[in-house]
Structure formats: C-alpha cells, structure tokens
Amino acid sequence: MSDAPITMEDGIDATNLAGSAEVARRILDDVAQLVPRFRERATETERLGRVPDISIRELADAGVFRMALPVEYGGFALDPSQIYPVFSEIARGCGSTGWVAWLTTTGVHPVTIYPHQFQQELFRSGWDGPLQSGAINNFAPGLGRRVAGGLMIRGKWAWCSGCHHTRFHILSVMVETDDGGRESVTCQVPHEQIEIIDDWDVMGMQGSGSNSISIAEEIFVPDHRILKTAALFAGIRAAPEPAGLLYKVSFAQLGPITxxxxxxxxxxxxxxELQRRATGRSITFTTYADQLQAPITHLQLAEMWAKLNACEATLKHSAEQVEGNARDGIPPTPLAVAKLRAATALICMTAKEIADLALRAGGASSIYRHSPLQRIMRDATTLSLHAQTNIETAYEDLGRQMAGLPGFASPRPKTI
Incomplete structure (x- = not known):
C-alpha cells in the first residue's frame, strides 16, 4: 500500500468501503467473545492503573482501533450507530477497558481534520493499536511560542487516558495571537517526546491510565501538527473530508453519543452481576433462602431493566437523529448539541442509579474489593462526573437556550 491516501483516481470508490455492516457485525461479535476475559482482568487492570497489554492486543486484533480510521488509510470508517454498541460491550466487561477503547478510537476522528501530512505520519505508523490520546480544551494548560515553521511548547496536561499505549498525544497550548491576545491551539506530539507522570490515583475508572503528561523542556511542533482548538471542535478541515458518514458527524456530536x-x-x-450473585443467596433477617424469590428483588430488577431500556432507547434515538441530519447535510446548531449533551448526561446519571441499586441489592458482601458490583458502581459514578456528562452543566446549557439565552458553546471560528 502506498503512503498516499486512496483517491478516486486510484479507481477505488472509498465511499463503498466505509460503514460496512458486515465489518461492524464481525467486530461486535468478536468483542462480545472478549467480555469474559475483560471481566477476569478487571481487578488486574485496576491494580496496574492501565489496561493490560494483552487486552490492547485483543482489541486491536478485533479491529476496534480501526473503527474510526478512514478507509483511505486502511480503516473501516464505521457509522456512529455501528461504533457505540462495541464500546458498550467492552464496558460490560470492564469499565476502564471500555473507556480507553472509546477515547483512543474516537480520538482518531479529529485527526482527519489535520493536514494529510500528519494523517500519513500517524495512520502509516505501522501500529494497529490505539493511535491517539491526550487532552483538548479551550483553557489550554500548556504554553507555546511561535517560531519559524511551528511552535515551541512545554507544560503539563492531566486526564490523558490511554497514554501508555498511543503513538501520538493531542495537547492544547495557549499562544499569543497577532493582535496581542491569547488563543488555544492543539498540537500533536509523538509518544517518545512526553513523560507520563504516575499520578492516576482515583475512585473509579482506575485502570484507564488517565495519567498526566509532562513536557518539562521545550520541544518543537511543526505547523502540520497544529490546529486552532476552536477550529478542531468546529470541524474546519485542513484536509478534504474522508469517505463515510462518520466524518460528516461533528466531533462535538460523536463524543456524547459514544x-x-x-x-x-x-x-x-x-x-x-446482580442476577448472578442473587441466585441461591439468602437475605439476612428474612425467611428468604434465595434472594430471587423475594418480591423486593423482583421490583429492583424490573426498575433496573426499565431504566436501562430507557437509556438504550435514548441513545439509539440520539444516534439516529445525528446520523440523519448528517446525511441530509444539516449542520448541528448549539441547541441541537445542547440537547444531545443533556440526553447523554441523563443516560450516564441513570446508569449510575442502576449501578447504585444493584450494589444495594447485592448486600454487604458487595463492598469487598473482589466484588464486581462495587467496581461497576465506582466506574459509573466516575463516568457521570466527566465534563461531557455532568448533568447540571448540561441541563443549564440546554435550559438557557430554551429560555432564549445564549448557551455556553464557543463561537465558531472562521479559519484553522
């Protein structure tokens, strides 16, 4: 395969390769077979503070890290509705493993906005594992100064999930603008130029390896690895759009769905897990020798199912709506993104409620470290606290716009 991306001049219609239903089914089936292994390794994953290498290798072999890779570079470019069920299955086995698979896989999406020179650098690196991790935001913690051909940068960036495994790290830095102001730009930095700090000591998602990254001494980042952060979120491309529906969906929409x-x-x-452990388990201070015979258990299971069903339906509806608008060429409005984020926040909060109820129903023995219920509860709680899923922030943003006030979204920039 050549170093150049596939083009129509090569006689290959890449649009027919993207979003293959057959590929999507195969990946989902293969990942489902891995769920028991991820469950078995969940305790080890937390102990390591990162996803074990063998799990990364299994995910790579299943094609997970190629799901969002352009077909022009040998990927599958699956639709969001084909991608998100895979992440659900992985998280069913281990929340931390699901988190790393999610972040590093969807992290490929913004890479397609960069110039082809960088895309070739990353996508032709010869590594079939996770490619991209890092921290992108408009309040960039790093510092940069302009020099001929690029930037000199340094700093420290927290929350870099999966950083032990990826080839490049996407890091935001603050630079001075021509008019004397400051703006956030996002740089791509090779793994060998960063230092991983051993500071990931948290309640949940303990195995996600979301360590801080440090660049103590200035390093040079060439222009082809740099974009304005606002332009990245707005999807203003420095390279043509790859084939497939996936890249018609904005990164601001793909993140909440997945x-x-x-x-x-x-x-x-x-x-x-509750169904498994409740079988044959007695309930203390009652006459129930089998928890599954108790009416309270029936009510708890039914409540959890109803909430899960609502979550699944909301997620499916959100994905279908986003994909439908993308197919019709309807760009996302700030209100549409706010509604999507609010729906996502509700799903995550409801999942936390399910995990909390399962832990209570599991009884006192569920608090032991070896109990999956306490780990699932901690992971679900941590997930609900993420900036993208914080329900109070999401509701306020949506409510403001519904009341006719401006939301919190950044203005769309005009240039890259």
Missing amino acids: IASLAVGLARAAIE
Whole structure:
C-alpha cells in the first residue's frame, strides 16, 4: 500500500468501503467473545492503573482501533450507530477497558481534520493499536511560542487516558495571537517526546491510565501538527473530508453519543452481576433462602431493566437523529448539541442509579474489593462526573437556550 491516501483516481470508490455492516457485525461479535476475559482482568487492570497489554492486543486484533480510521488509510470508517454498541460491550466487561477503547478510537476522528501530512505520519505508523490520546480544551494548560515553521511548547496536561499505549498525544497550548491576545491551539506530539507522570490515583475508572503528561523542556511542533482548538471542535478541515458518514458527524456530536454507550454497558453489567450473585443467596433477617424469590428483588430488577431500556432507547434515538441530519447535510446548531449533551448526561446519571441499586441489592458482601458490583458502581459514578456528562452543566446549557439565552458553546471560528 502506498503512503498516499486512496483517491478516486486510484479507481477505488472509498465511499463503498466505509460503514460496512458486515465489518461492524464481525467486530461486535468478536468483542462480545472478549467480555469474559475483560471481566477476569478487571481487578488486574485496576491494580496496574492501565489496561493490560494483552487486552490492547485483543482489541486491536478485533479491529476496534480501526473503527474510526478512514478507509483511505486502511480503516473501516464505521457509522456512529455501528461504533457505540462495541464500546458498550467492552464496558460490560470492564469499565476502564471500555473507556480507553472509546477515547483512543474516537480520538482518531479529529485527526482527519489535520493536514494529510500528519494523517500519513500517524495512520502509516505501522501500529494497529490505539493511535491517539491526550487532552483538548479551550483553557489550554500548556504554553507555546511561535517560531519559524511551528511552535515551541512545554507544560503539563492531566486526564490523558490511554497514554501508555498511543503513538501520538493531542495537547492544547495557549499562544499569543497577532493582535496581542491569547488563543488555544492543539498540537500533536509523538509518544517518545512526553513523560507520563504516575499520578492516576482515583475512585473509579482506575485502570484507564488517565495519567498526566509532562513536557518539562521545550520541544518543537511543526505547523502540520497544529490546529486552532476552536477550529478542531468546529470541524474546519485542513484536509478534504474522508469517505463515510462518520466524518460528516461533528466531533462535538460523536463524543456524547459514544461516551453514553459506556454507561449503557456498565448498567448491563450491574444487572447481570446482580442476577448472578442473587441466585441461591439468602437475605439476612428474612425467611428468604434465595434472594430471587423475594418480591423486593423482583421490583429492583424490573426498575433496573426499565431504566436501562430507557437509556438504550435514548441513545439509539440520539444516534439516529445525528446520523440523519448528517446525511441530509444539516449542520448541528448549539441547541441541537445542547440537547444531545443533556440526553447523554441523563443516560450516564441513570446508569449510575442502576449501578447504585444493584450494589444495594447485592448486600454487604458487595463492598469487598473482589466484588464486581462495587467496581461497576465506582466506574459509573466516575463516568457521570466527566465534563461531557455532568448533568447540571448540561441541563443549564440546554435550559438557557430554551429560555432564549445564549448557551455556553464557543463561537465558531472562521479559519484553522
């Protein structure tokens, strides 16, 4: 295969390769077979503070990390509705493993906005594992100064999930503008130029390896690895759009849809684990020798199922709506994004409620470290606190716009 992306001049219609239903089914089936292994390794994953290499290799072999890769570079470019069920399945086995798969896989989406020179650098690196991790935001913690041909940058960036495994890290830095102001730009930095700090000591998603990254001494980042952060979120491309519906969906929409799928997977895991452990388990201070015979258990299971069903339906509706608008060429409005984020936040909060109820129903023995229920509860709680899923922030943003006030979205920039 050549170093150049596939083009129509090559006689290959890449649009016919993207979003293959057959490929999507195969990946989902293969990942479902891996769920028991991820469950078995969940304790080890937390102990390591990162996803074990063997799990990364299994995900790579299943094609997970190629789901959002352009077909022009040998990927599958699956639709969001084909991608999110895979993340749900992985999270059903292990929340941390699902988190890393989610973030590093969807992290490929914004890479397609960069110039082809960088895309070739990353996508032709020869690594079939996770390619991209890092921290993108408009309040960039890093510092940059302009020099001929690029930037000199340094700093420290927190929350870099999956950073142990990826080839490049996407890091935001603050630079001075021509008019004397400051703006956030996002740089792509090779793995060998960063230092991973051992500071990931948290309540949930303990195995996600969301360590801080440090660049103590200035390094040079060439122009082809740099974009304005606002332009990145707005999808203003420095390279032509790859083939496939996936890239017609904005990154601001893909993130909420796919992160919600992790919550669905954790909720499923909580229900399954409660059903397993309740079989033949007595309830202290009652006459029930089998918890599954108790009416309270019936009510709890039914409540959890109803909430999970609502989460799944909301996620499916959100994905279908986003994809439908993308097919019709309807760009996302700030109100549409706010509604999507509010739906995602509700899914994640509801999944947390399911995990909490499963833990209570599991009884006192569920608090032991070896109990999956306490881990699922911690992971679901942590997920609900993420900036993308914080329900109070999401509701306020949506409510403001519904009341005729401006939302919190950044203005759309005009240039890259």
